[in-house]
Amino acid sequence: MIKLSNVTRRFGRLTAVRGLSLEISESEIFGLVGPDGAGKSTTLRMLCGLMDPSEGAVEVAGLDVGKHLDQVKDQIGYMAQKFGLYGDLTVEENMLFYSDLFGIDPAERDRMMAEYLEMTRMTPFRDRPAAKLSGGMKQKLALMCTLLHRPRVLFLDEPTNGVDPLSRRDFWEILYRLAKEGMTILVSTAYLDEAERCNRVGLMHKGRMIHCDTPAALKAQMAPYCFRAEAADHRAVRAVLQKTEGVLGAEPAGAALHVYLLEGARREDVERASGARLEPLEPSLEDVFIALIRREESHAAA
Amino acid sequence: MSYRRFHAIFRKEMLHIMRDWRSLMMALAVPLLLLLLFGYALTLDVDRIPTVIYDQSHTQQSRELANRFSGSRYFEIVSRQGGYAEIVKGIDRSKVLLGVVIPRDFARHVESGEAVAVQLLLDGSDSNTASIAAGYAESLVLAYSTELREAQLIRRGSGKFEPPIDVRVRVLYNNEMKSRNFIVPGLIAVILMIIAALLTSLTVAREWENGTMEQLLSTPVRPSELLLGKLSAYFLLGMADMTIALIVGVGVFGVPLRGNMLLLIFCSALFLFGALCWGIFLSTVTRSQLLAYQLSLLSSFLPAFLLSGFIFAIENMPWIIQQFTLIVPARYFVSILQGIFLKGVGVQVVWGQMLFLGIYATLVFTLANRKMRQKMA
Ligand SMILES: Nc1ncnc2c1ncn2[C@@H]1O[C@H](COP(=O)(O)OP(=O)(O)OP(=O)(O)O)[C@@H](O)[C@H]1O
Ligand SMILES: [Mg+2]
Numbered sequence: 001m002i003k004l005s006n007v008t009r010r011f012g013r014l015t016a017v018r019g020l021s022l023e024i025s026e027s028e029i030f031g032l033v034g035p036d037g038a039g040k041s042t043t044l045r046m047l048c049g050l051m052d053p054s055e056g057a058v059e060v061a062g063l064d065v066g067k068h069l070d071q072v073k074d075q076i077g078y079m080a081q082k083f084g085l086y087g088d089l090t091v092e093e094n095m096l097f098y099s100d101l102f103g104i105d106p107a108e109r110d111r112m113m114a115e116y117l118e119m120t121r122m123t124p125f126r127d128r129p130a131a132k133l134s135g136g137m138k139q140k141l142a143l144m145c146t147l148l149h150r151p152r153v154l155f156l157d158e159p160t161n162g163v164d165p166l167s168r169r170d171f172w173e174i175l176y177r178l179a180k181e182g183m184t185i186l187v188s189t190a191y192l193d194e195a196e197r198c199n200r201v202g203l204m205h206k207g208r209m210i211h212c213d214t215p216a217a218l219k220a221q222m223a224p225y226c227f228r229a230e231a232a233d234h235r236a237v238r239a240v241l242q243k244t245e246g247v248l249g250a251e252p253a254g255a256a257l258h259v260y261l262l263e264g265a266r267r268e269d270v271e272r273a274s275g276a277r278l279e280p281l282e283p284s285l286e287d288v289f290i291a292l293i294r295r296e297e298s299h300a301a302a
Numbered sequence: 303m304s305y306r307r308f309h310a311i312f313r314k315e316m317l318h319i320m321r322d323w324r325s326l327m328m329a330l331a332v333p334l335l336l337l338l339l340f341g342y343a344l345t346l347d348v349d350r351i352p353t354v355i356y357d358q359s360h361t362q363q364s365r366e367l368a369n370r371f372s373g374s375r376y377f378e379i380v381s382r383q384g385g386y387a388e389i390v391k392g393i394d395r396s397k398v399l400l401g402v403v404i405p406r407d408f409a410r411h412v413e414s415g416e417a418v419a420v421q422l423l424l425d426g427s428d429s430n431t432a433s434i435a436a437g438y439a440e441s442l443v444l445a446y447s448t449e450l451r452e453a454q455l456i457r458r459g460s461g462k463f464e465p466p467i468d469v470r471v472r473v474l475y476n477n478e479m480k481s482r483n484f485i486v487p488g489l490i491a492v493i494l495m496i497i498a499a500l501l502t503s504l505t506v507a508r509e510w511e512n513g514t515m516e517q518l519l520s521t522p523v524r525p526s527e528l529l530l531g532k533l534s535a536y537f538l539l540g541m542a543d544m545t546i547a548l549i550v551g552v553g554v555f556g557v558p559l560r561g562n563m564l565l566l567i568f569c570s571a572l573f574l575f576g577a578l579c580w581g582i583f584l585s586t587v588t589r590s591q592l593l594a595y596q597l598s599l600l601s602s603f604l605p606a607f608l609l610s611g612f613i614f615a616i617e618n619m620p621w622i623i624q625q626f627t628l629i630v631p632a633r634y635f636v637s638i639l640q641g642i643f644l645k646g647v648g649v650q651v652v653w654g655q656m657l658f659l660g661i662y663a664t665l666v667f668t669l670a671n672r673k674m675r676q677k678m679a
Binding site: 045070080142 | 304306307309310313314317318321322512513514515516517518519520521522523677678679
């Protein structure tokens with residue numbers, strides 16, 4: 001459904017996306033994670049034809065985005081990272097505006113609007129100017145506007161940024177429903193608990209996709225390198241560990257430290273050198289994420 | 303091109319305009335204010351010109367000439383017995399605008415039919431007023447000297463009466479020289495520029511700044527639909543202003559509309575369209591409201607105000623600036639406006655100006671349409 005082949009995008013001397021290849025199949029929810037400036041938004045923009053890749057080809061719904069942009073636009077819904085609706089227009093006016101742009105049949109439109117407003121529990125706010133909505137409601141409105149034309153592919157750029165946990169749950173409920181109906185969803189997110197909900201996760205770092213797999217596989221793959229260290233004095237132990245050879249990083253996590261080891265480093269050697277006791281850890285995606293980025297950085301430094 | 307998408311954009315723009323009281327103020331209140339200001343307070347009419355007469359002749363004829371000056375409503379005699387010193391001092395202090403020096407041999411010259419050299423000293427620091435004052439004074443002197451010669455010819459009883467050549471300055475088309483009559487038509491150009499330059503220049507840049515453009519670009523909306531939708535909304539606003547100006551100008555201030563109203567409206571639409579396209583073009587290129595606003599103030603509003611001949615006569619400008627006014631669309635529009643209002647001229651006279659406005663509009667529209675196609679980066 002979505003295909004990127006060796007895509008690179010430069011802004012002057014900066015390379016925002018570097019040699020990215022990726023395939024996403026129908027009705028998959030794919031999560032794009034990565035630190036600020038990793039190139040997530042740039043990737044999504046290229047997929048929507050808002051920017052052209054410097055190199056490589058982008059394909060959506062079987063169509064080359066560079067060549068058939070107008071057809072592609074009928075098939076996709078895009079929700080920008082920054083709220084992109086009109087604050088002085090009401091919820092309903094915004095929705096009507098977008099349904100006109102997508103040329104939706106009025107009867108169909110009325111049915112959909114009612115359905116979506118119901119689904120997002122926004123019906124009471126129909127006549128409220130968008131600027132006066134809460135953060136979560138704004139995001140839901142933006143989502144509704146991108147869904148009106150029943151796109152086959154949905155691109156969401158950090159859709160739940162600044163949204164409270166309860167509304168985020170709502171939001172994801174909706175995404176699951178859409179995926180079940182066959183929609184393909186590419187979502188970038190800064191929340192790793194959200195990445196956990198995706199079928200597959202791609203981790204981007206400095207324009208490169210450094211890992212891409214199901215959350216379970218990612219965790220299983222990193223489990224041998226993730227440990228837990230109990231310590232009374234966090235800071236001292238952390239300082240020692242960070243200087244120990246074979247240690248990628250040691251991060252405070254609740255009462256303990258999570259310790260990530262280099263590939264090939266042995267737990268016993270690290271324990272001996274640092275004096276800390278390392279217990280095996282069932283890593284969360286967050287652990288995987290931090291460990292992978294640390295690994296990437298140490299490769300880059302070497 | 304889909305009518306539905308175009309209409310969606312148009313409707314949305316209208317909602318923006320209606321809901322933002324600042325833009326409504328700019329669109330409706332400012333033009334009214336300008337009309338009232340120029341119509342009532344700021345008259346450029348030249349009358350009661352403070353005048354000093356320096357009579358070197360001291361004859362009956364020269365005294366009669368001085369009487370003619372004091373009898374005219376255009377002149378106000380400060381002194382009848384002045385000298386050069388008094389005239390210069392008066393002009394320096396802006397107490398006097400005109401000095402009339404009647405030479406010693408005035409009467410003799412007139413009677414012998416020779417050219418009369420009455421010297422006029424003018425304060426040229428306000429060249430507009432000075433040239434108007436000179437015109438009045440000249441025609442007054444000429445009228446009087448002609449009269450004298452006529453009388454003399456008759457007195458001599460020369461068989462047949464030769465009518466003297468009358469070189470009177472006659473002010474055509476605006477006989478009362480009411481500045482209001484040429485200011486108000488010109489003001490229409492300025493008012494349309496307010497809509498075009500100061501409101502329209504914000505419209506695309508605002509969408510870039512607010513991030514709404516990114517969302518829009520992901521929809522099937524075509525650049526031309528976006529452009530035409532926005533243009534139409536502001537076009538409507540501009541034509542509403544045009545109507546207001548017409549009603550206030552003709553109805554309240556009694557400015558004569560001698561020409562064809564339809565031609566006037568058509569020319570205004572032509573001018574407005576080009577001006578709007580320029581505003582949108584700047585907005586599209588800069589993607590910054592502040593920058594677009596400033597650029598459009600400099601490139602369209604100020605030239606419309608200063609270089610269009612609306613207030614300042616182009617003939618009095620330095621050569622280089624006169625050349626520059628040739629590329630100012632407002633110049634052509636102001637000349638069309640004054641032609642239609644005051645002279646009642648038709649297409650056969652203003653077609654050249656209309657052609658320029660048409661070419662300009664087409665050019666800028668093409669440019670704006672091309673720039674609208676931009677990607678995000
Ligand atoms: N239009 C642009 N011009 C120049 N540089 C850009 C442009 N857009 C993005 N960049 C740069 O490209 C890099 C990647 O940006 P991008 O917005 O894709 O990151 P991101 O992963 O979405 O980050 P964030 O989580 O902050 O949204 C950044 O260094 C950014 O400064
Ligand atoms: Mg981003």
